[in-house]
Amino acid sequence: MKKAERLNQELFYLNNKRRFHLEDLTIEFNISKRTALRDLDELSEIGLPYYTDAGRYGGYTLLNQTLLPPVTFNxxxxxxxxxxxxxxxxxxxxxxxxxxxxxxxxxxxxxxxxxxxxxxxxxxxVYFYSTAPVKSVANLDIVMQSILNEQALSITDTQHVVRKSIIQVFELFYRNGIWFCSAVDLVTHKWGTYRCDKLIEISLYDGQVELFSNAELQQLQDKYEATYHNIQFRCVVNKAGRDHFLRDHYPNMRLVEENDKAYVCGGYNITEETYMVEYLLSYGKNMKIEYPESLAKKYRDYLTGLLE
Structure with missing residues (x-):
């Protein structure tokens, strides 16, 4: 290990300690006491504040641990x-x-x-060309803060009807120019996916409410996916369709490859059938619906409507 790399790792190692002994460094980094002493001198010069404890069983005490240690990059x-x-x-x-x-x-x-x-x-x-943003979203920092600190949010959702709710957000994700968040309503205990640009009056909720742990939120999401998306579908895709899936797909979908063929599989809710058809149309000739027949019929009817 190069000296600069060792010094950097020593900074991270000591950053979470209040006290340490010279032997901690010699054992952790497999170096001699003389090398450890030289390293401590150099760490002190670049900003690691510590003092030496006197006595037979003395060591070193860090004075200030509020700053992150410097990091070197190539x-x-x-x-x-x-x-x-x-x-x-x-x-x-x-x-x-x-x-x-x-x-x-x-x-x-x-x-x-x-x-x-x-x-x-x-x-x-270097340029990045992505889907044009649908709408700028305010207060995403508050949503992120609520996730990291496991706090509830008070929101007003305007997507379908104007409705006030107290929610706990599990995850935040971005696709096709829109920010979404998955969350549980803390009053009804119903899981839902919210469009962040439709949420107004977002604030951290300071009232008394029972929150879920991250593990419990994951269980709620898994149960939601298993029960809400209860209509199974499968579509066979060619190589171009496979590439299309890798570029653009939803959490309720997966790619299955077997017997030299690729399939787009998953589940959807009946209320999402039209949305599913519109998504599958984006594959063009690179996809064929195997089942269910109701989805294939909806697909054909949609195409007929376009031609008329």
Whole structure:
């Protein structure tokens, strides 16, 4: 292990400790006491605050653990970070959009001039084309905060009818220009998928309510998927259809490959039948519905309606 890499790992190792002994470093990193002492001197110079405890059983005590230890990246890792940040710009909204310019500015300022020029060249040569955003969404940061802190949200949902609810969000996901969240209504205990752009008056709920653990939320989602999407379907797809599925599919669908053939399988609810047909139409000639017949008939009727 190179010295710079070892110092970086030592910073992370010590960051979660209040006290430590020299032997902790020698054992953890398989180094000598002399090397450990030299490492501590260098760690002190780059900002690790500690003092030596006197006495036979003394050691070291960290003074301040509020700052994250510095992290070193090679050129490829830095390029990967900027590449990821550039990709996130294509989203209509995101929970961290106010932080992105600051992150990019801080990262760029820490780089040598030559690497800055390399990042600028990459930015001018790489473009991300994604689905045009349907609508900008406010308060995604509050939704994310509620997930991370396991808090309830007070919302007003306007997607079908205007309705106030207290929900606990399990996950946040983005597809085709729209942010969604999966959540349980804490009053009715019903699971649902909410369009975030249809939610208004979002705030953290500070009232008394019984929350679910992450494991319980996962169980509720699994039960919902198994019972709500109760009509099974299967479609055979060719190679182009397989590629189409990999680019665009929903959580209630999966790709099955057997006997040199590929199938799109899954389940849907009867209320989603028209939406299913519209989705399957996007495959064109690269897909054929095997079952159920009701879905195939709906598909044919839809095509007939288009021709008329």
């Amino acid at each position: 050129v490829q890792e830095v390029q990967a970070i900027f590449f990821a940040l550039s990709g996130m710009k294509g989203l209509s909204s995101n929970p961290f959009e106010k932080s992105f310019p600051q992150i990019q500015k801080k990262l760029l300022e820490t780089l040598p001039r030559k690497q800055q020029q390399g990042i600028d060249s990459m930015a001018s040569a």
